[in-house]
Amino acid sequence: MFGLLLLLCLPPALGAVDFSDYENGYQVRLSIKTALGDEAYEWNESEMFLFRATIAFAMRQFTKTEAYGIDNIVVRNQTQRVSFWFIVTSPENPAQTVEKETVEKAIRRSRNRINNAFLLTDKTLEFLGIPPTLAAPISPATPPWLIVFGVVIGLVCAGIVALLTSSVVKRRRGNKAKQLPEEEDPAKGTDKGITCEDRNGVYNQGFSDDDRLTQL
Amino acid sequence: MITFSNECILSLAHYHLDKHFHLLGLCKLCFQVHSNKQHSKMSSSGLHTNALSAQYFYIAPLMVSPLGVIQTVFPGAFMIPFLILLVLEGIPLLHLEFAIGQRLRSGSVGVWRSIHPCLAGVGIASMMVAFTVGMYYNTIIAWVMWYFFNSFQDPLPWSQCPLNENSTDVVSECARSSSVDYFWYRETLNTSASIEDSGGLQWWIVLSLVCAWTVLYVCCLRGIETTGKAVYITSTLPYVVLTIFLVRGLTLKGSTSGIIYLFTPNLEELMNPKTWLDAGAQVFYSFSLASGGLISFSSYNSVHNNCEQDAVIISVINGFTSVYAAIVIYSIIGFRATESFDACLNGNILALLNAFDLPEGSINESNYEETLNRLNGTSPGIIQGLDLTTCNIQTFLSQGVEGTGLAFIAFTEAIIKMPASPVWSVLFFIMLFCLGLSTMFGSIEGSVVPLQDLNIFPKWWPKEALTGMVCLVSFGIALIFAQGSGNYWLALFDGYAGSIPLLIVGFCEMMAVSYVYGIDRFNKDIEFMIGHKPNFFWQATWRVISPLLVFVIFVFYLGTTATKELTYIAWNPEWVKTILPQYLLNS
Numbered sequence: 001m002f003g004l005l006l007l008l009c010l011p012p013a014l015g016a017v018d019f020s021d022y023e024n025g026y027q028v029r030l031s032i033k034t035a036l037g038d039e040a041y042e043w044n045e046s047e048m049f050l051f052r053a054t055i056a057f058a059m060r061q062f063t064k065t066e067a068y069g070i071d072n073i074v075v076r077n078q079t080q081r082v083s084f085w086f087i088v089t090s091p092e093n094p095a096q097t098v099e100k101e102t103v104e105k106a107i108r109r110s111r112n113r114i115n116n117a118f119l120l121t122d123k124t125l126e127f128l129g130i131p132p133t134l135a136a137p138i139s140p141a142t143p144p145w146l147i148v149f150g151v152v153i154g155l156v157c158a159g160i161v162a163l164l165t166s167s168v169v170k171r172r173r174g175n176k177a178k179q180l181p182e183e184e185d186p187a188k189g190t191d192k193g194i195t196c197e198d199r200n201g202v203y204n205q206g207f208s209d210d211d212r213l214t215q216l
Numbered sequence: 217m218i219t220f221s222n223e224c225i226l227s228l229a230h231y232h233l234d235k236h237f238h239l240l241g242l243c244k245l246c247f248q249v250h251s252n253k254q255h256s257k258m259s260s261s262g263l264h265t266n267a268l269s270a271q272y273f274y275i276a277p278l279m280v281s282p283l284g285v286i287q288t289v290f291p292g293a294f295m296i297p298f299l300i301l302l303v304l305e306g307i308p309l310l311h312l313e314f315a316i317g318q319r320l321r322s323g324s325v326g327v328w329r330s331i332h333p334c335l336a337g338v339g340i341a342s343m344m345v346a347f348t349v350g351m352y353y354n355t356i357i358a359w360v361m362w363y364f365f366n367s368f369q370d371p372l373p374w375s376q377c378p379l380n381e382n383s384t385d386v387v388s389e390c391a392r393s394s395s396v397d398y399f400w401y402r403e404t405l406n407t408s409a410s411i412e413d414s415g416g417l418q419w420w421i422v423l424s425l426v427c428a429w430t431v432l433y434v435c436c437l438r439g440i441e442t443t444g445k446a447v448y449i450t451s452t453l454p455y456v457v458l459t460i461f462l463v464r465g466l467t468l469k470g471s472t473s474g475i476i477y478l479f480t481p482n483l484e485e486l487m488n489p490k491t492w493l494d495a496g497a498q499v500f501y502s503f504s505l506a507s508g509g510l511i512s513f514s515s516y517n518s519v520h521n522n523c524e525q526d527a528v529i530i531s532v533i534n535g536f537t538s539v540y541a542a543i544v545i546y547s548i549i550g551f552r553a554t555e556s557f558d559a560c561l562n563g564n565i566l567a568l569l570n571a572f573d574l575p576e577g578s579i580n581e582s583n584y585e586e587t588l589n590r591l592n593g594t595s596p597g598i599i600q601g602l603d604l605t606t607c608n609i610q611t612f613l614s615q616g617v618e619g620t621g622l623a624f625i626a627f628t629e630a631i632i633k634m635p636a637s638p639v640w641s642v643l644f645f646i647m648l649f650c651l652g653l654s655t656m657f658g659s660i661e662g663s664v665v666p667l668q669d670l671n672i673f674p675k676w677w678p679k680e681a682l683t684g685m686v687c688l689v690s691f692g693i694a695l696i697f698a699q700g701s702g703n704y705w706l707a708l709f710d711g712y713a714g715s716i717p718l719l720i721v722g723f724c725e726m727m728a729v730s731y732v733y734g735i736d737r738f739n740k741d742i743e744f745m746i747g748h749k750p751n752f753f754w755q756a757t758w759r760v761i762s763p764l765l766v767f768v769i770f771v772f773y774l775g776t777t778a779t780k781e782l783t784y785i786a787w788n789p790e791w792v793k794t795i796l797p798q799y800l801l802n803s
Contacts, residue, residue: 031566083573144365144369145420146365148368149365152431156434163438
């Protein structure tokens, strides 16, 4: 990699592109260790070769020609961060750079392929200046929460109806039972046969074995 | 926040009881007879019933305090005032309410009316508080249900920000805060910027509210009969889920820092009277004291039931549950804080790497500080330009742990970082739902029974209709909270509808029993019921310590609130800054 750096510092003999013209170039930044952790690969000359090939591929896909080759992708200023600048030269005239917008469109179109070639994502293989195209989250036709809501409400309403009807039925049954002879002494319910009456001899309903009130 | 006890419900469900006694017109002989009858009835239906009830009394304790914990600020310093006030305030008042209900055998209105006709107002006040609190509390349950409904999808909706129209970037409000905040403030509440701006009814919240009230109605339909059965689930499930979360929480990275934070006393906070007020209010809420529910429930108990023992044991279990729940919650909070801290630090490290083109891995957590200082020495200009935020784990630990934010923001954020998030989310919200529901049982009982006692509605109205009436009216009023500004209204109710009235009612109750009814008469009653006079601890607390404590807290609170300007926390997307993860502004 240091050899490459040295090489890049020497002015190339052929097809010299003036790299002080960074206008049409893009800076690329890779975060391999962040993305892959222990399985991170070493960034070396071969990886750079692959990179240039993928960019050439992207240009080919976009322009729908087979004109672009590896030599059309020129890389400069590699750093240890693993970041560098690249420009794309036109296949007809190596001294001329391809417009920034064209490059951007090409890369956006093939972004997924480029990322996958390096096992990276939009965040870890950054093209500074090219916004990533975000995948829209999948939204199903019926929001799932409505479905759950419907289920719960259905169960609850069924429960209410069931309980109310059983109350009504019980009350009707209770009324019918009351129509049976009521001549019995209402105080018969108490265990010890003591009638609970207050001073005035009025029977206190509270102590009868009356089932009118809430049953457990 | 009100949290009501449900152990009373359980105890009743198992006492083979079929009467609701009204105290007026009671003759002592009948009382004696009837209590014997009760004993015989109980023993005939089995020691089984007795044992079962005792068992449930002790095993299924007051669950609801954890929800109160979740709702209020629970910093490290809170534990100490809470535990102190639990012993000095909670236990005496609990014993008092049990004893008075058991002896005078009526709902709250009847009890106070029989002590002195003028004191009926205390009972009515309890009813009003129970009604008001129940009304706004069920809205929180509606929110819990909304999150529960939304938990049945992977990935969870609050884990991602929605995209804007061009699909180039996420929605700006979401990008500036976080996906969890955005989901809470925008997609759930759709908050308006201030309380004056109503924002209209949010239909999805109305639906959740309908659901919450109908579930409550189904459980309280026939009063104690249906509630007693519902409580089996609502009491045991939270414990199970809490234990699962404890195991999960302790295995996460950073959980210990959360637990340490929980138990670290903060002396400044201890000096602040607001902490003591919150702790006192929390004790009231967790026992559902002064709401009328306890008196009503204990009136169903046999007259010779040992209410003293019950009060002590329930308090102990309640205290234990609060601490247990707090540990679980704070282990998760610790995890979340650690994750945020790591993210913050990694962000800074990345910025440094990018700016100075250093190889990856050259800066990590251990040498971050020295590297930063070195670089700052060599090129301070660049460092300034980067605008790095200082990452402090203590800040992250104290963030977002208050109010509804704890459950709906902090916890949901922690959940999305765990693997298999939908499962944890479903479990968590079911637990919250059960806790909240058991609170509501006490609230409904506290509202409905006094209505029956006061004979406001005709006697032939069945209990189902009465409960339905209460639920319907509460739902109607609670539609306020379904508006865009509903969150602010709820905070208002939360802050003022519960704490002060409860304190006042509690104070009046203690004064009424100690001085109007007469502490000696009360002691004799308790001796009649459980066989021995209450000991010195009870005497001291009932006569002096507890009322004094309540009075002092109340005075301090009035003092501090009256002097400061009233503010509320609002969410205003236009003012959101890019630095803080939580965008809470005072307006």
